[in-house]
Amino acid sequence: MQLDHLNESQQKAVLSTEGPLMILAGAGSGKTRTLVTKIQYIIEEKGVSPYHLLAVTFSNKAAKEMRERISSQSDIDLGALQITTFHSFCARMLRSEATYLGLSRNFTIYDTTESKSVIKNILGKRGINLKEVSPAQVQYYIDDVKNNGHYVGAKDDDLLDEIDKDDEFYQYFLDYEAELHRNNAVDFGGLITGVLNLFDNFPEVLARYQKRYRYLLVDEYQDTNRCQFKLVTMIAHVNKNICVVGDEDQSIYSWRGADIRNILDFENVYPNANLIKLEQNYRSSKNIIDAATCVISKNLQRKGKDMWTDNEVGDSISIVECKDDRVEAEFVAQNIQKLIKEHDVDGDEIAVFYRTNAQSRMLEDALRTYKIAYRVVAGMKFYERKEIKDLLSYLKVVVNDKDSLALSRVINTPVRGIGTRTLRKIEDEALKNDLSLWEMIEKVVLSPDEYKYLKLTAKVKAGISNFVSLVQEVKELQKAEQLPSNCYEKLLMESGYYENLVAENSYESKARLENLDELLSAIKQFEETVEKPTLLDFLETITLDTSTSEEQVREVSMMTIHGAKGLEYSYVFVCGVEENVFPSFQSTENGDEAIEEERRLFYVAMTRAMKKLYILFAQSRMLWGSIKFNGPSRFLDEIPEEYYKWLNVGGRKNRLPEKSFEDFSQAGSSIEEVGVSYASKPKLKRKYEVGSTVKHKLYGVGKVLECEGLGQDEKIVILFPEGTRKKFLVKFAPLEVVK
DNA sequence: GTTGCGCAGATTTTT
């Protein structure tokens, strides 16, 4: 087998297949290339069946990339080879072994929002004011417990000493777990602890998996939590062929339980472990690597690698001091335009990074005014919309009728006269009879006479009955293996949801209808990619894999730095590098460890760039409603002068509010004053003006009272002769100007 | 029981 394309340490990493191995792979060190070759080597050279190999990663992105590379480089059967994320791996295992844990295999996976709702309900039922105990805190506690590998009834539990079981929070945890179990639901953490539970208590199951997975590969090892580590160790216990790959300097998920000890302690757990470091960087210019190395060396919590590169020195880093966030955005847009127009750079070689999603808006605006094609790699905003959640809840009920959370969400959406009081009444009754909410309402519909004492009105009964039969019918469709999209459409149309929105005929309702249409496309798209599409799989995919299908078009990418991990771009703009933004405000209050994590994040940002790195900060910035003057980030101090040029854009140094600015500006070896020309925003003309008379197709003639927004967002308020006012989104409303 | 409004609160990152 050819290994020429690998350097010496990479080759060693490939060839060392037996026994525990930790590969510390610095940014841009050819990690994926090495891993893919290693998998190939194990299968093709050692003759191991793909069936005996398991590769787990932390993110879908990484799993996908590995799978794609393997299929393009070899003819390994991807069907037999397991390359998945921890969460999907566990979900799959839990489904097939569900009965061991008293779950049924159609369990629902709750995302963070859903588990928070459950927590709220629990606190509510205990009569606790949500202001006294914040649900977020409880959620954090529960996550923490699970991330460390604790579950209800754990026997061999090294956390037992640390957990105070009399703690009120622990009681909430128990309540929460019980509620999830009743709902036949599992949260993210529960997917992992569930498997741990399975392995702990059913050795025969564990043995089966140990026998199967002879070679174990863990990618993005720095992001694994304690529980995931336990899990992997258990599977690898027999063969000990465990290879973990990670970079402690890129560990940026400790807030979600990632435990840097997993890296720092690996050799304690496996005393005979091999350690290989991949330290040659193939990605970035020498300037960038050296600067990033200086920054990260300030961290104490690391094993220490010495990154180096043969690449050329390259351009200086540009540190750009901007007057405010507006100028920052303007600078980014102008320079991107310059790159594209004057230097013939493709949009997809450029990326804009920021610390928080909230920062993207102003940047987007700027790119739009400069007519630069861009794409925001955002989280799952789409699936957070009300209407989408509503319909998904319908689907969830169809798949898993024990999911009372989803059920109570839709039982009265659209309104069927089943208000909170009625719902509470039925819930209590269900509790009394030890039935799920669904079983209860089914019974009420089936034998109303039995439940006369509930004093449900005819209207309520009719509402429930309609709802129940609709869900039952769709359940039948599902059983008959009808396409998910058919189920969806039936629910949407026959629940009255669609009709209601159409009747509402407002600018909002129209946007919602569009979104629901988009959901339909998403389902259909899913149906095309899978062999045997089921609702269950669709729901699982969208909760576990938020990465959108990205077509590589020539667009500039915009994303948070967390989203940028694992990616590379020739030109990178890192925005908002100010104190309280980056490092984030809360990290500055949480001690050195938190700052170190922010520093790692900054390191990740820097090392994404191949040719040219721009680091920007603003003297003043609009932050949650008011203007804040944060100084430049402390991380800028950590970059030696020789690696950067300092630019000053649109700011007057003598008027700087914070002393630190002046100190800082003088530190730069060469300060260059540059201007930004403000793009005169092509003033989108409004279609309507206050005072003009317009005609609405449905409501007739009226007068425009107010206007707001421009272009796509233009909204107007119309006063109709009868005295009613209505607000419309211009792009949807059937309007015409009369006068 | 429903709807609408106003207010307070929160906003880091995401499987």
Add this chain to the structure above:
DNA sequence: TCTGCGCAAC
């Protein structure tokens, strides 16, 4: 700036 919640009026 945006969202969710509680409360008051219909």
